[in-house]
Amino acid sequence: MKQFIKTIIASLILIFLAHYFIFEFKFTKEAISNAIFVVGIIMFFIGLMLITNAPRVFLIFTYSVKQVFQRKNFPYKTYYDYYAEKEKDKVTPYALPIFVMSIIYLGISLILAYMVLQGVE
Numbered sequence: 001m002k003q004f005i006k007t008i009i010a011s012l013i014l015i016f017l018a019h020y021f022i023f024e025f026k027f028t029k030e031a032i033s034n035a036i037f038v039v040g041i042i043m044f045f046i047g048l049m050l051i052t053n054a055p056r057v058f059l060i061f062t063y064s065v066k067q068v069f070q071r072k073n074f075p076y077k078t079y080y081d082y083y084a085e086k087e088k089d090k091v092t093p094y095a096l097p098i099f100v101m102s103i104i105y106l107g108i109s110l111i112l113a114y115m116v117l118q119g120v121e
Contacts, residue, residue: 007097011105014039033112040105047099050092059086 019025019035049055063082067074076082 003094003097004101007094007101011039011043011101015105029112030116033109033116036105036112037109040102040109043098043102044106047095047102050095051099056087059083 015035018038019031022038023031023035059082060079063076063079067076076085
């Protein structure tokens with residue numbers, strides 16, 4: 001429940017900032033719909049990436065960089081050892097709340113966009 005509340009607060013702040021900086025703080029249905037859509041689509045792809053565990057794809061890159069630039073002995077002899085150690089770490093508990101909230105925001109923005117296109121006041 002805490003993850004949902006934190007996600008809602010953070011996303012509402014992002015919507016406010018997008019509305020302020022991108023859409024010049026115009027209080028029209030179109031501007032509000034666009035601000036919600038921008039934040040919702042970004043959250044959708046981040047949530048999708050976290051749910052599918054896609055950040056694990058970058059482990060080979062981080063392993064290589066750490067191995068090359070670490071001055072002391074690197075604690076892992078092979079990539080397999082590094083991967084086995086990192087696989088224990090959970091990516092984030094916020095994956096599902098981000099994904100669910102993004103779908104809700106996309107739905108809200110689509111409803112507002114439909115209202116704008118139909119000319120409903």
